[in-house]
Amino acid sequence: MSHLLEVKNLDVKFDTDEGRITAVENISLSVDQGEVLGIVGESGSGKSVTAKSIMKLNPGNTSYNEDAEIILDNENVLQFTSKQDLKKIRGGKVSMIFQEPMASFAPAIKIGAQMVEQLLIHKNINKEEAKSISINMLKRVGIADAEKRFNQYAFELSGGMRQRAMIAMALSTMPKLLLADEPTTALDVTIQAQVINLIKDIIKEYQMGVIFITHDLGVIAQVADHVAVMYLGSVVEKGPVNEILKNPKHPYTKGLLQALPDINNLDAPLSPIPGNIPSPLDRPTGCVFRTRCPHHNPEGKDGKIEMKLIEVEPGHWVDQCGIKCGQNG
Amino acid sequence: MGDNLISVNNVSVNFDYQENFISKKQKIHAVNNINIKIKKGSFFGLVGESGSGKTTLGRAILGANKISSGNVIFHDDEKDYDLTDMNKQDLKEYRKKAQLIFQDPYAALSPRMTVRDIIAEPLEVMKITNSRQETDERVRDIASKCRLNIEHLRRFPHAFSGGQRQRISIARALVSNPKFIVADESVAALDVSIQADILNLLKQLQTELNLTYLFISHDLSVVAHVCDVVAVMYLGHIVEMGPSRELFKNPKHSYTKALLSSIPSIDPEKRSEAIELKGEIPSALNPPPGCVFRTRCPNPGVDCKGGEIKMGLIEVEPGHWVDQCCAL
Numbered sequence: 117m118s119h120l121l122e123v124k125n126l127d128v129k130f131d132t133d134e135g136r137i138t139a140v141e142n143i144s145l146s147v148d149q150g151e152v153l154g155i156v157g158e159s160g161s162g163k164s165v166t167a168k169s170i171m172k173l174n175p176g177n178t179s180y181n182e183d184a185e186i187i188l189d190n191e192n193v194l195q196f197t198s199k200q201d202l203k204k205i206r207g208g209k210v211s212m213i214f215q216e217p218m219a220s221f222a223p224a225i226k227i228g229a230q231m232v233e234q235l236l237i238h239k240n241i242n243k244e245e246a247k248s249i250s251i252n253m254l255k256r257v258g259i260a261d262a263e264k265r266f267n268q269y270a271f272e273l274s275g276g277m278r279q280r281a282m283i284a285m286a287l288s289t290m291p292k293l294l295l296a297d298e299p300t301t302a303l304d305v306t307i308q309a310q311v312i313n314l315i316k317d318i319i320k321e322y323q324m325g326v327i328f329i330t331h332d333l334g335v336i337a338q339v340a341d342h343v344a345v346m347y348l349g350s351v352v353e354k355g356p357v358n359e360i361l362k363n364p365k366h367p368y369t370k371g372l373l374q375a376l377p378d379i380n381n382l383d384a385p386l387s388p389i390p391g392n393i394p395s396p397l398d399r400p401t402g403c404v405f406r407t408r409c410p411h412h413n414p415e416g417k418d419g420k421i422e423m424k425l426i427e428v429e430p431g432h433w434v435d436q437c438g439i440k441c442g443q444n445g
Numbered sequence: 446m447g448d449n450l451i452s453v454n455n456v457s458v459n460f461d462y463q464e465n466f467i468s469k470k471q472k473i474h475a476v477n478n479i480n481i482k483i484k485k486g487s488f489f490g491l492v493g494e495s496g497s498g499k500t501t502l503g504r505a506i507l508g509a510n511k512i513s514s515g516n517v518i519f520h521d522d523e524k525d526y527d528l529t530d531m532n533k534q535d536l537k538e539y540r541k542k543a544q545l546i547f548q549d550p551y552a553a554l555s556p557r558m559t560v561r562d563i564i565a566e567p568l569e570v571m572k573i574t575n576s577r578q579e580t581d582e583r584v585r586d587i588a589s590k591c592r593l594n595i596e597h598l599r600r601f602p603h604a605f606s607g608g609q610r611q612r613i614s615i616a617r618a619l620v621s622n623p624k625f626i627v628a629d630e631s632v633a634a635l636d637v638s639i640q641a642d643i644l645n646l647l648k649q650l651q652t653e654l655n656l657t658y659l660f661i662s663h664d665l666s667v668v669a670h671v672c673d674v675v676a677v678m679y680l681g682h683i684v685e686m687g688p689s690r691e692l693f694k695n696p697k698h699s700y701t702k703a704l705l706s707s708i709p710s711i712d713p714e715k716r717s718e719a720i721e722l723k724g725e726i727p728s729a730l731n732p733p734p735g736c737v738f739r740t741r742c743p744n745p746g747v748d749c750k751g752g753e754i755k756m757g758l759i760e761v762e763p764g765h766w767v768d769q770c771c772a773l
Contacts, residue, residue, distance in 0.1 A: 338713075362713075375641040
């Protein structure tokens with residue numbers, strides 16, 4: 117069976133004044149219909165860049181490697197150059213929800229007008245139909261007084277409501293793939309719980325594929341089916357959510373879990389991962405995690421082991437250097 | 446009152462609000478009738494969602510916000526300071542002894558000053574040291590306590606990562622030798638692996654330098670880990686307060702229960718046990734009369750639905766206080 121989305125050997129590099137930065141290196145991922153792939157990692161790990169590549173939304177100084185493929189619905193997105201083609205993915209087959217909904221809505225245009233505008237671009241319908249679809253969608257995401265909200269501006273809505281409106285807008289074109297980039301990070305916990313439940317319901321209802329990006333392992337545990345753990349532009353471990361969170365193999369995944377304060381286990385000490393994330397300008401050769409790895413094996417320390425994912429259990433892939441280190445600790 | 450450092454007595458903070466120049470002046474009730482005692486050497490946690498008034502209360506205790514009614518007493522070794530009735534000299538003294546660590550280490554540090562100058566600034570402004578040599582000594586001393594590399598003192602903040610910057614902010618707050626620190630969401634902007642490091646540092650400095658913290662956060666797991674006493678705020682009121690273990694194991698107020706259940710569990714097999722709260726936090730311009738939580742309460746009693754029960758904490762266990770609406 118072919119996947120809804122398949123990313124193969126993707127490198128993303130940015131040309132900057134200070135040199136060429138490798139933001140993402142050799143990433144392969146896949147998402148099926150009705151499946152949620154969680155991508156977790158700290159700031160600077162390349163989560164958002166990966167997601168944006170799928171819509172080709174990265175800025176002009178971006179270069180992709182030639183043998184990379186992003187296959188969406190049997191078409192290679194990276195080959196798209198014409199406006200017509202790009203329109204198919206941006207808002208058509210793929211929609212995106214961002215972290216800060218205030219920044220994603222135009223402040224001086226009514227929410228309804230923005231929703232109608234994008235529907236008119238992507239669907240062959242008239243204004244009246246677009247309006248009724250939008251209002252129904254606003255109702256679906258749990259906004260009371262949808263007709264009134266339709267005629268309001270983004271600043272008139274509260275944070276949770278704005279995020280709901282954002283979700284309604286992203287879903288109204290019925291995308292096959294939804295990219296959710298930290299959609300609950302700016303929200304309070306009680307509102308976060310509401311939004312997570314809403315997203316889960318909607319995925320079930322519309323059977324779309326989702327890439328859910330977050331730095332919060334708790335949120336990942338609640339929504340994802342599969343997880344990819346990213347560090348400094350590379351996937352260091354990926355697999356089914358249960359496997360990754362209960363049986364982590366890579367020292368970085370283990371470190372993340374130990375650094376997380378757990379409310380059910382208050383006696384556990386908080387153990388930070390030593391050191392700082394290196395600048396992408398001097399990305400370590402070999403295993404990217406070796407500068408902070410608490411139990412580096414001697415070969416990994418010199419950067420002689422190349423990054424390569426190996427399947428340790430069915431569906432559970434771990435970087436080869438990480439497997440050796442993980443056994444030490 | 447020997448073992449308290451800060452006593453907050455019936456403190457309310459209101460702000461004037463006028464939508465435009467012809468409309469009526471209104472009052473925002475940001476903080477209402479708060480009573481807390483912060484013991485010497487304690488790690489006092491203040492949790493709540495955005496708009497609950499936790500930052501306003503923290504700033505009021507530092508004298509950075511005007512207190513509308515009530516008073517805050519700072520119990521120093523020799524004398525007590527009343528914040529609402531303080532002369533300039535006393536206020537200067539108080540500023541040396543009570544300091545603030547901000548949330549965003551990217552916004553809090555001037556990009557045009559070296560790390561040395563950033564940390565030294567409080568000493569110079571408050572005229573604590575007399576010579577450059579003395580200043581340098583104190584800067585180096587506190588920098589090494591905060592695990593900053595002494596050789597990095599001549600660099601500018603842009604060369605540092607988030608965690609290192611937060612350590613610079615901490616060093617700056619501690620250089621005047623304060624006794625009381627308000628840490629306002631000080632780890633919220635950091636990645637988890639760094640967050641643990643900063644929390645451990647704060648703990649370690651507490652024992653080393655005899656500090657008392659007011660730790661403001663929206664993250665309950667963090668608060669549960671580091672704080673010994675916790676107060677939960679909602680819409681300007683404290684709805685529950687107690688020793689942190691007791692409060693998190695045995696929450697009494699429906700809001701605390703809902704907050705705790707909303708924390709996404711790290712266990713994928715334990716999905717959605719969250720007590721879902723309907724709607725959002727009401728506006729502080731016209732808070733609901735009676736129990737402020739009743740508009741979102743999942744199991745409101747008959748009395749509190751009408752708003753007849755006034756807000757007020759009662760002690761259910763020694764040291765564990767719950768708002769009477771939910772305690773009854």
